[in-house]
Amino acid sequence: MVAISAPTPPAPPRAKGRAARWAKILGRELTTVAITIFGLLLVTFLIARVMPIDPVLAVVGDRAPADVYDKARLALGLDKPYWQQFATYIGKVFTGDLGTSVLTAQKVTDDIKTVFPATLELATLGTLIGVALGVPLGILAAVNQGRWIDQIARVIGLIGYSIPVFWLGLMGLLLFYAKLGWVAGPGRLSVAYQDFVTPVTGLVMLDAAMQGEWDAVVDAFWHLILPASVLGLLSVAYISRMTRSFMITELQQQYVVAARVKGLSEWRVVCGHALGNAFVPLVTVIALSYMHLLEGSVLTETIFAWPGLGRYITNALLNADMNAVLGGTLVVGAVFIAVNLFSDILGRLADPRAR
Amino acid sequence: MSDQTAASITWHSWLTTTSPESRRQARLGQFYRQWLAFKKNPAAVVGLAIVVSLLLIAAFAPLVAQHDPLAQALDQRLLAPSAKHWFGTDALGRDIFSRVVYGARVTLVIVMLVVITVGPVGLLIGCAAGYFGGWVDTVLMRITDVFLAFPRLVLALAFVAALGPGLENAVIAIAVTAWPPYARVARAETMIIRNADYISAMRLQGASQMRIVLKHVVPMCMPSLIVRTTFDMAGIIITAAGLGFLGLGAQPPIPEWGAMISTGREQIFDQWWVATFPGIAICVVALGFNLLGDGLRDVLDAR
Numbered sequence: 255m256v257a258i259s260a261p262t263p264p265a266p267p268r269a270k271g272r273a274a275r276w277a278k279i280l281g282r283e284l285t286t287v288a289i290t291i292f293g294l295l296l297v298t299f300l301i302a303r304v305m306p307i308d309p310v311l312a313v314v315g316d317r318a319p320a321d322v323y324d325k326a327r328l329a330l331g332l333d334k335p336y337w338q339q340f341a342t343y344i345g346k347v348f349t350g351d352l353g354t355s356v357l358t359a360q361k362v363t364d365d366i367k368t369v370f371p372a373t374l375e376l377a378t379l380g381t382l383i384g385v386a387l388g389v390p391l392g393i394l395a396a397v398n399q400g401r402w403i404d405q406i407a408r409v410i411g412l413i414g415y416s417i418p419v420f421w422l423g424l425m426g427l428l429l430f431y432a433k434l435g436w437v438a439g440p441g442r443l444s445v446a447y448q449d450f451v452t453p454v455t456g457l458v459m460l461d462a463a464m465q466g467e468w469d470a471v472v473d474a475f476w477h478l479i480l481p482a483s484v485l486g487l488l489s490v491a492y493i494s495r496m497t498r499s500f501m502i503t504e505l506q507q508q509y510v511v512a513a514r515v516k517g518l519s520e521w522r523v524v525c526g527h528a529l530g531n532a533f534v535p536l537v538t539v540i541a542l543s544y545m546h547l548l549e550g551s552v553l554t555e556t557i558f559a560w561p562g563l564g565r566y567i568t569n570a571l572l573n574a575d576m577n578a579v580l581g582g583t584l585v586v587g588a589v590f591i592a593v594n595l596f597s598d599i600l601g602r603l604a605d606p607r608a609r
Numbered sequence: 610m611s612d613q614t615a616a617s618i619t620w621h622s623w624l625t626t627t628s629p630e631s632r633r634q635a636r637l638g639q640f641y642r643q644w645l646a647f648k649k650n651p652a653a654v655v656g657l658a659i660v661v662s663l664l665l666i667a668a669f670a671p672l673v674a675q676h677d678p679l680a681q682a683l684d685q686r687l688l689a690p691s692a693k694h695w696f697g698t699d700a701l702g703r704d705i706f707s708r709v710v711y712g713a714r715v716t717l718v719i720v721m722l723v724v725i726t727v728g729p730v731g732l733l734i735g736c737a738a739g740y741f742g743g744w745v746d747t748v749l750m751r752i753t754d755v756f757l758a759f760p761r762l763v764l765a766l767a768f769v770a771a772l773g774p775g776l777e778n779a780v781i782a783i784a785v786t787a788w789p790p791y792a793r794v795a796r797a798e799t800m801i802i803r804n805a806d807y808i809s810a811m812r813l814q815g816a817s818q819m820r821i822v823l824k825h826v827v828p829m830c831m832p833s834l835i836v837r838t839t840f841d842m843a844g845i846i847i848t849a850a851g852l853g854f855l856g857l858g859a860q861p862p863i864p865e866w867g868a869m870i871s872t873g874r875e876q877i878f879d880q881w882w883v884a885t886f887p888g889i890a891i892c893v894v895a896l897g898f899n900l901l902g903d904g905l906r907d908v909l910d911a912r
Contacts, residue, residue, distance in 0.1 A: 286754070289751055289754075289755065290754065290755050290758045293752075293755030293756075293758075294755070294758075294759065297755075297759070297764070298767070301767050301768060301770075301771045302771070408652075408903075409652070412896060412899045412900060412903065413892075413896060415843060415844075415895070415899050416843055416847075416891075416892050416895035416896035416899055417891075417892050417895075418847045418850050418851060418854075418867070418870075418888065418891050418892070418895075419851075420851060420854050420867075420870065421850075421870055421884070421888035421891065421892075424870065424874065424877050424884055424888070425885070425888070427877065427878075428877055428878065428881055428885075432877075432878045545760070548760070549760045549761070549762050549763055550762075552762060552763060552766070553762075553851050553854065553855075556855070557874075567763065567766065568766070568855055571766055571769075571770045571855065571857065572855070572856065574770070576770065576771070579766070579767055579770050580767060582763070583760075583763050583764065583766075583767045586760045586763045587758070587759055587760060587763075587764075590758055590759065590760055591758055594758060
């Protein structure tokens, strides 16, 4: 995955040369981002165009007389050529106008602002769980390459890739909620606490903590832990597998031999030297898995009645609410692009060779 | 040579000879050696066994299932697993075991349709980008990157929402979002191959670009593409099940595993078997493809 060429130490760059190079790198990254955003807009626009549902009927209803229909058609700008419609669409998206949801009768942008923190909360804790389990597992597998612990890690990885997240969620509810009663059921908060927490940031645990409602914090935690674990288990597979392969590459390098010859403890060789060098690609992997969890939350939220972006999109889907569907798709796509850009830049900052 | 063992030994040495006398012998010998290497990996053999059983079960579904997967019996609703109904019955009194068995057919159809559309498209795009380089490469890879940067499932959802729910549309939606990794793999392979001596030799002999790409580059990309496809099968099965679960894939009464889990959702706390068994089927089949892909990678894709 990551080719590590023989490091040829470059001459220390002069301040001006470095700034110029950074400007060039930033320029290239921004071009990529611009092209991707354009592609995203084009695809969502095309989806809106190919759909068999007539957008005019969605506004006026199917019994509207012909003149009302025509007026609505003109108002929506559907008589204009496609490129012009596309330009209008881009302009609207950039001013934060994603249209109105048929289902909630509110602006899609406002809807998404309300639901997004819930998804963020879920995906963040999921990623934390994935990193906390996946990275150590991957390191253990790499250090014990070919032995039983490596085999176990491999099987765990493959199983993680093979379980549909919505089924795992159902089974988790059945076992840990219904049978064992260890965790709270669907939703973000028990009904009893719902009136105590006023949304400020939208992150329930944070809001409750700020308002000093510690019982509500605990309650929110027990609601969050199961869906987050279900999501986290998915990313354990990916993170541990990639950690293993990065660590194996690093452990074969000469500097590891040098560190061992120097008499460093195995702990410092593995966790200090090798892991330090594997850190950069690892950041990219974690960022990627974070994006996948945002996506995985679409199905998880449906199971856990979690009022996030995923459930918003699926609800809209089932009700043919295209503005909401495309708005949600755009937001998820934009987050993907932002996380990609972020991990690229972070990787360059952390690794002198990539600057 | 009447002795069975003696015959098999000659057969073995004919296949493993280091100086094959014909093209066919060399090719068969290579397959045989790969098979011997594959056989050493028990996990991969388990994977192969699962995939072969899936094929057999799908082919002989009427013989394996004891009931009609669509036959409703309202007096036998939601029965627990028993000797008569191994996996119990669902809310319409249909035998879940039989539905899971017939579901294998649906799953196979989806996977096959996606793979035969996505494989060639990705292969051609990747090979063209890698072989011609320059602006062809830039344009094609830009498009690929744009699609790679998208959330796959959400995009597939949006496509199905636009096209309307159904098996064919689910396949189209998955295919549209699944090709970029194939193009990436094929391009990476082609970049290595295109500078090989035998390609230069073909060029000197005056072979057309088309001929070189189709007859000399594409076949060399196949092993890594097969590995990629096998891994991808699991992902396709899970995505298709996800669409089915949301009611956007195969429509009732088609016994699709994802849709079956969805129907069992309401009874999950009281009649656990309705949602549990189709899910186990998905896990087992996806695991089978993953194990098989893992084993094939070790054998076919030395890099």
